[in-house]
Amino acid sequence: MAIPVETFFLSPDAQGTLQAQIQQMVAEGILSGRFQRGEQLPSTRALAKHLGVSRITVTLSYTELQSNDYLTSRGRSGFYVSDNAPEPPSFKTPARKKDTVEWARAIGQRFTGGVTLRKPADWARYRYPFIYGQTDPTLFDHANWRLCAVKALGARDFSALTTDYYDQDDPDLIEFIARHTLPRRGIIANPDEILVTMGAQNALWLTTQILLTPRRAAAIEMPCYPALRDILTQSRCRLAPVAVDAHGLPPDDVPDGVDVIFTTPSHHCPTSVTMPLERRHALLDRARALDALIVEDDYEFETAFLAPPSPALKSLDTDGRVIYAGSFSKSLFPGLRLGYLVGSAEFIREARALRASVLRHPPGHMQRTAAYFLRLGHYDALIKRSARALNTRRQVMETELKRHGLQIAGQSPHGGSSIWVALPEGTDAILLAERLASRDVLIEPGQPFFFGAETPINFCRLGYSSIPSERIPEGIKRIADALR
Amino acid sequence: MAIPVETFFLSPDAQGTLQAQIQQMVAEGILSGRFQRGEQLPSTRALAKHLGVSRITVTLSYTELQSNDYLTSRGRSGFYVSDNAPEPPSFKTPARKKDTVEWARAIGQRFTGGVTLRKPADWARYRYPFIYGQTDPTLFDHANWRLCAVKALGARDFSALTTDYYDQDDPDLIEFIARHTLPRRGIIANPDEILVTMGAQNALWLTTQILLTPRRAAAIEMPCYPALRDILTQSRCRLAPVAVDAHGLPPDDVPDGVDVIFTTPSHHCPTSVTMPLERRHALLDRARALDALIVEDDYEFETAFLAPPSPALKSLDTDGRVIYAGSFSKSLFPGLRLGYLVGSAEFIREARALRASVLRHPPGHMQRTAAYFLRLGHYDALIKRSARALNTRRQVMETELKRHGLQIAGQSPHGGSSIWVALPEGTDAILLAERLASRDVLIEPGQPFFFGAETPINFCRLGYSSIPSERIPEGIKRIADALR
Numbered sequence: 001m002a003i004p005v006e007t008f009f010l011s012p013d014a015q016g017t018l019q020a021q022i023q024q025m026v027a028e029g030i031l032s033g034r035f036q037r038g039e040q041l042p043s044t045r046a047l048a049k050h051l052g053v054s055r056i057t058v059t060l061s062y063t064e065l066q067s068n069d070y071l072t073s074r075g076r077s078g079f080y081v082s083d084n085a086p087e088p089p090s091f092k093t094p095a096r097k098k099d100t101v102e103w104a105r106a107i108g109q110r111f112t113g114g115v116t117l118r119k120p121a122d123w124a125r126y127r128y129p130f131i132y133g134q135t136d137p138t139l140f141d142h143a144n145w146r147l148c149a150v151k152a153l154g155a156r157d158f159s160a161l162t163t164d165y166y167d168q169d170d171p172d173l174i175e176f177i178a179r180h181t182l183p184r185r186g187i188i189a190n191p192d193e194i195l196v197t198m199g200a201q202n203a204l205w206l207t208t209q210i211l212l213t214p215r216r217a218a219a220i221e222m223p224c225y226p227a228l229r230d231i232l233t234q235s236r237c238r239l240a241p242v243a244v245d246a247h248g249l250p251p252d253d254v255p256d257g258v259d260v261i262f263t264t265p266s267h268h269c270p271t272s273v274t275m276p277l278e279r280r281h282a283l284l285d286r287a288r289a290l291d292a293l294i295v296e297d298d299y300e301f302e303t304a305f306l307a308p309p310s311p312a313l314k315s316l317d318t319d320g321r322v323i324y325a326g327s328f329s330k331s332l333f334p335g336l337r338l339g340y341l342v343g344s345a346e347f348i349r350e351a352r353a354l355r356a357s358v359l360r361h362p363p364g365h366m367q368r369t370a371a372y373f374l375r376l377g378h379y380d381a382l383i384k385r386s387a388r389a390l391n392t393r394r395q396v397m398e399t400e401l402k403r404h405g406l407q408i409a410g411q412s413p414h415g416g417s418s419i420w421v422a423l424p425e426g427t428d429a430i431l432l433a434e435r436l437a438s439r440d441v442l443i444e445p446g447q448p449f450f451f452g453a454e455t456p457i458n459f460c461r462l463g464y465s466s467i468p469s470e471r472i473p474e475g476i477k478r479i480a481d482a483l484r
Numbered sequence: 485m486a487i488p489v490e491t492f493f494l495s496p497d498a499q500g501t502l503q504a505q506i507q508q509m510v511a512e513g514i515l516s517g518r519f520q521r522g523e524q525l526p527s528t529r530a531l532a533k534h535l536g537v538s539r540i541t542v543t544l545s546y547t548e549l550q551s552n553d554y555l556t557s558r559g560r561s562g563f564y565v566s567d568n569a570p571e572p573p574s575f576k577t578p579a580r581k582k583d584t585v586e587w588a589r590a591i592g593q594r595f596t597g598g599v600t601l602r603k604p605a606d607w608a609r610y611r612y613p614f615i616y617g618q619t620d621p622t623l624f625d626h627a628n629w630r631l632c633a634v635k636a637l638g639a640r641d642f643s644a645l646t647t648d649y650y651d652q653d654d655p656d657l658i659e660f661i662a663r664h665t666l667p668r669r670g671i672i673a674n675p676d677e678i679l680v681t682m683g684a685q686n687a688l689w690l691t692t693q694i695l696l697t698p699r700r701a702a703a704i705e706m707p708c709y710p711a712l713r714d715i716l717t718q719s720r721c722r723l724a725p726v727a728v729d730a731h732g733l734p735p736d737d738v739p740d741g742v743d744v745i746f747t748t749p750s751h752h753c754p755t756s757v758t759m760p761l762e763r764r765h766a767l768l769d770r771a772r773a774l775d776a777l778i779v780e781d782d783y784e785f786e787t788a789f790l791a792p793p794s795p796a797l798k799s800l801d802t803d804g805r806v807i808y809a810g811s812f813s814k815s816l817f818p819g820l821r822l823g824y825l826v827g828s829a830e831f832i833r834e835a836r837a838l839r840a841s842v843l844r845h846p847p848g849h850m851q852r853t854a855a856y857f858l859r860l861g862h863y864d865a866l867i868k869r870s871a872r873a874l875n876t877r878r879q880v881m882e883t884e885l886k887r888h889g890l891q892i893a894g895q896s897p898h899g900g901s902s903i904w905v906a907l908p909e910g911t912d913a914i915l916l917a918e919r920l921a922s923r924d925v926l927i928e929p930g931q932p933f934f935f936g937a938e939t940p941i942n943f944c945r946l947g948y949s950s951i952p953s954e955r956i957p958e959g960i961k962r963i964a965d966a967l968r
Contacts, residue, residue, distance in 0.1 A: 099804030164818035198843035320583030359682035406938035
């Protein structure tokens with residue numbers, strides 16, 4: 001790669017001759033690792049013009065650097081960083097002045113310190129990855145995604161790619177969501193009741209900013225998605241954790257004074273249990289009695305391979321009380337960052353204004369590509385293909401867990417992509433996970449999903465969306481072995 | 485498009501026979517516009533299986549709907565929405581129950597009510613669009629962008645496309661920014677001092693959340709980018725507007741007690757004036773005296789076609805006092821939504837945590853595509869090509885404004901893509917813009933850039949990044965004509 005002329009500046013405060021200054025800039029670039037071996041320097045003519053110095057000054061600097069082995073000359077094609085140039089130091093930071101800013105004081109609000117669920121970045125290199133929510137390259141329809149993306153890069157979609165939507169969304173994607181995605185969940189919504197978000201995470205974040213303040217209270221499920229807990233903690237609202245049972249959130253346990261109830265009725269996170277219809281009605285009744293709103297995170301409804309999914313809680317809502325968050329990042333791939341928020345127009349209007357302030361809009365190209373992928377039926381085909389694979393894997397999971405005497409503590413009656421496992425009393429799932437990682441097995445400890453003093457240590461989530469079924473038996477065997 | 489079977493649900497509370505319920509679901513779908521003429525219904529077998537009813541029940545429903553002209557049958561290929569089906573009502577919302585939620589109370593914090601700079605969505609249809617910050621299809625290198633995007637869709641980049649980066653970024657893009665983009669601005673930064681953002685808007689928003697609270701004060705330029713003002717207003721900090729002069733923000737006018745100074749030294753927004761080097765040093769001194777931080781929005785430095793751009797304010801900062809916001813959305817296209825934030829590691833750590841909470845990370849595919857476009861030199865070529873066009877256009881603009889006696893109130897000595905114009909005393913730029921729109925001319929009134937009681941009404945910004953130079957004379961003539 002050629003080193004652009006624009007990276008050179010003469011400092012008005014610099015010491016020494018012009019020639020020395022130029023030599024120093026080049027040497028510093030090489031020593032700091034910015035200019036790398038074999039890279040071409042600007043021509044003497046170009047650099048002289050850019051810096052407003054005579055060409056001979058630049059030539060003399062380059063020649064001097066050449067005799068010091070920083071540069072080599074390749075005849076007419078110019079000067080290059082020499083293969084014998086001094087190595088940049090292997091430690092990362094060149095010695096620099098320390099900030100005089102006192103950051104502890106300058107930072108007005110802190111956001112670090114939350115729980116980040118982080119899988120090893122190299123999870124795909126593990127042979128037995130029981131991890132959750134990542135893309136299985138053997139299932140994802142990369143070829144058709146690419147075709148849709150290329151279509152969305154065409155001249156016809158130039159505007160969808162480049163345009164500044166301000167606070168608006170791709171109308172094609174909104175139309176598909178309104179006409180096809182939501183009706184599958186029993187939800188009828190107008191375009192002004194839908195907002196495209198940067199994944200479900202962003203949907204939950206926007207909702208929290210609008211509905212919660214330090215004077216309000218939110219009920220969350222316990223255990224619960226840790227990122228949601230962090231979002232709510234940052235909003236400084238009061239938090240009322242409600243323990244879930246085998247049917248999800250028990251409505252009667254939602255305490256008085258709660259303003260917003262966060263729930264995952266389709267598949268509870270992380271146990272995967274599903275809330276039955278009667279309880280959904282009871283939860284709506286409880287919310288009505290409290291005059292509370294409900295935020296429904298309807299994730300993973302697409303993985304219903306054993307039975308049709310129950311309609312969303314939102315579809316039963318005649319009050320406008322339910323705000324619905326859906327995601328394409330789960331069912332397609334997490335790097336997509338596309339989800340949607342559905343609620344009354346009054347609410348969506350505020351969410352739209354906040355989103356505009358925070359980031360304007362999700363990139364048009366990602367929206368249009370998703371719209372094509374959905375509209376051409378690739379999404380449905382993908383869901384069906386995944387469902388078949390997940391179905392097989394789940395059967396193997398159940399058989400093998402049983403064989404090794406491991407106890408299933410939660411799973412979805414419709415399907416899902418993970419099983420919640422209760423390890424033997426006293427087992428610390430975090431320690432177990434560490435031990436297993438060295439044996440090529442990844443599991444997800446349950447601790448981060450709990451909070452407060454009574455965190456049980458012996459739960460883990462075993463995802464099967466990224467492990468081929470033929471590897472499951474050996475993987476489960478290794479877990480059982482490690483437990484002994 | 486086929487209507488998916490999953491959009492049908494039997495409600496347990498529904499009245500009437502199963503056959504009647506199915507008929508009603510189909511008829512409602514058609515009447516609400518969700519099922520459109522020519523679309524295929526699920527087969528009787530599939531729908532019966534899905535709903536758990538007998539196939540004859542579905543067949544009877546379909547036949548009844550057929551005799552009512554809702555559906556037609558095409559022999560073995562099944563049932564379709566009839567071309568004679570009743571039209572959905574032309575008004576948008578079917579009559580629905582009114583929300584029982586009292587939104588005025590339920591919404592804890594409002595975000596609507598800000599000033600949105602909104603260009604007409606169909607601006608490209610205007611013959612004389614003096615608008616700012618949109619993509620000129622005759623200049624943008626769509627072909628190479630597409631090639632880079634296709635490369636980033638390849639098997640080698642499957643992980644960059646699909647992966648969950650959590651709070652991280654594409655390492656390729658970060659490396660390019662650190663090694664090539666920032667050094668052009670005189671800035672040397674380590675990867676842990678750089679965060680990729682959803683455009684400069686997102687960079688400014690993140691910075692505000694971390695640095696400002698209701699107990700702190702921010703200085704902003706007057707006039708100023710309205711979205712920044714909205715972001716700061718939402719943070720409820722105190723706002724100290726400082727009037728800019730021909731050299732940008734006057735450091736001595738920044739009042740005592742200010743914690744953060746927001747400035748646009750390269751090109752002031754919206755007047756385009758540039759802050760000279762001495763004033764940059766003076767501003768740093770003033771900030772040091774106040775123990776304040778500076779947020780530098782370094783937009784449009786790429787449009788320096790008349791003279792090399794001055795190094796960024798950040799490059800003069802030895803205290804760690806300057807937080808730097810850059811954008812690719814401006815120089816490439818606004819729908820890209822990619823920018824970056826540079827600052828001390830302590831600050832970037834908080835910004836990273838907040839970004840993770842709000843949206844996790846900008847889509848991997850957009851980041852990788854941009855990294856290729858930059859690395860292959862297409863970006864530099866684009867900037868050069870644009871600079872040539874902008875240079876020509878600016879000359880025509882100056883000539884024509886002078887010819888018609890219009891007064892230039894601000895422009896960049898380096899280049900830029902717009903001119904700030906003072907209309908004759910007493911002219912209301914908003915009214916003028918409305919009048920001109922009907923004559924195929926778009927201009928941007930200056931009022932939204934001011935706030936407070938003393939808003940002058942006779943300024944406008946004339947962008948020339950989207951109008952071919954040969955149309956400029958007639959466009960300026962129409963402005964002059966409208967002023968008479």
